[in-house]
Amino acid sequence: MNDNISKEVGQLFSEYMEQLEKESERGTVIVSAALMDEALEELIKAMLVPSPGKEDKLFDGAYAPLDSFSAKIDFAYRLGIIASLTRDSLHLIRKLRNDFAHSALHMSFETNSVKNRIRELFKLNKVLFDVFWDVENDGQRRMFEILVSLIAYSLRQRNRNIEPLKS
Numbered sequence: 001m002n003d004n005i006s007k008e009v010g011q012l013f014s015e016y017m018e019q020l021e022k023e024s025e026r027g028t029v030i031v032s033a034a035l036m037d038e039a040l041e042e043l044i045k046a047m048l049v050p051s052p053g054k055e056d057k058l059f060d061g062a063y064a065p066l067d068s069f070s071a072k073i074d075f076a077y078r079l080g081i082i083a084s085l086t087r088d089s090l091h092l093i094r095k096l097r098n099d100f101a102h103s104a105l106h107m108s109f110e111t112n113s114v115k116n117r118i119r120e121l122f123k124l125n126k127v128l129f130d131v132f133w134d135v136e137n138d139g140q141r142r143m144f145e146i147l148v149s150l151i152a153y154s155l156r157q158r159n160r161n162i163e164p165l166k167s
Contacts, residue, residue, distance in 0.1 A: 012156065016149035025108050025141060026100045032148040033097035036090055037069045039155035044076055046162040069094050081158060085124055089151060092121045096144075109140035118144055125150075 016035065020028050041059060044066065051057070058066045066072050073094065077087040096117050100107050107114060118140045125147055 012153050013149050016152055017145060020145045020149070028141065028145065029093075029096050029100040032144070033069065033093050035152045036093055036148065036155070037072065039152050039159075040069075040072045040076055040082075040090070041066075043081055043155055043159050043162065044072060044079070046159050047079060047081060047164055049165050049167040069097075081162065082155075086151065086154070089121060089124050089147075092117055092124070093148060093151075096121075109144065115140055121147060 020031060023031055045056070045059075048058075055061065056064075058064055061067070066075055070091070073082075073087055073090045076082045077084065082090070096114065099114065099117070109115070109118065122143055
């Protein structure tokens with residue numbers, strides 16, 4: 001990895017981590033999913049022919065087919081711009097977001113269902129952790145924060161290599 005990319009990775013990673021550390025556990029999961037959703041939307045838009053109007057009816061509006069995080073994940077996979085591993089990871093993050101956002105009960109990174117999803121996310125992405133460092137002893141929240149930061153960075157990096165479709 002050249003020095004410029006290393007600096008960029010470090011800066012983006014630091015920005016994500018700084019943002020997430022300010023949040024409650026619920027906020028961390030919801031903000032993380034929002035980061036993924038935004039990065040995925042940017043990635044998809046980079047590939048598509050630009051919208052002719054100010055409003056992009058694929059993404060904006062009551063009947064927009066790509067309004068939901070789930071639809072964006074599946075569409076990006078079907079376009080071939082994310083791999084099945086990324087698709088599965090993003091769906092797990094989406095499910096975690098839904099768990100935290102829609103539960104009236106107290107949810108935390110120590111809740112069994114959350115721990116199980118984080119373990120599954122970790123297993124899917126073990127190679128990423130092995131490349132950077134051993135974080136298994138850093139706790140569920142820290143593992144989640146690191147992983148979503150790495151995934152967000154990888155989505156933003158892919159955006160650079162996308163060739164838009166021609167109209």
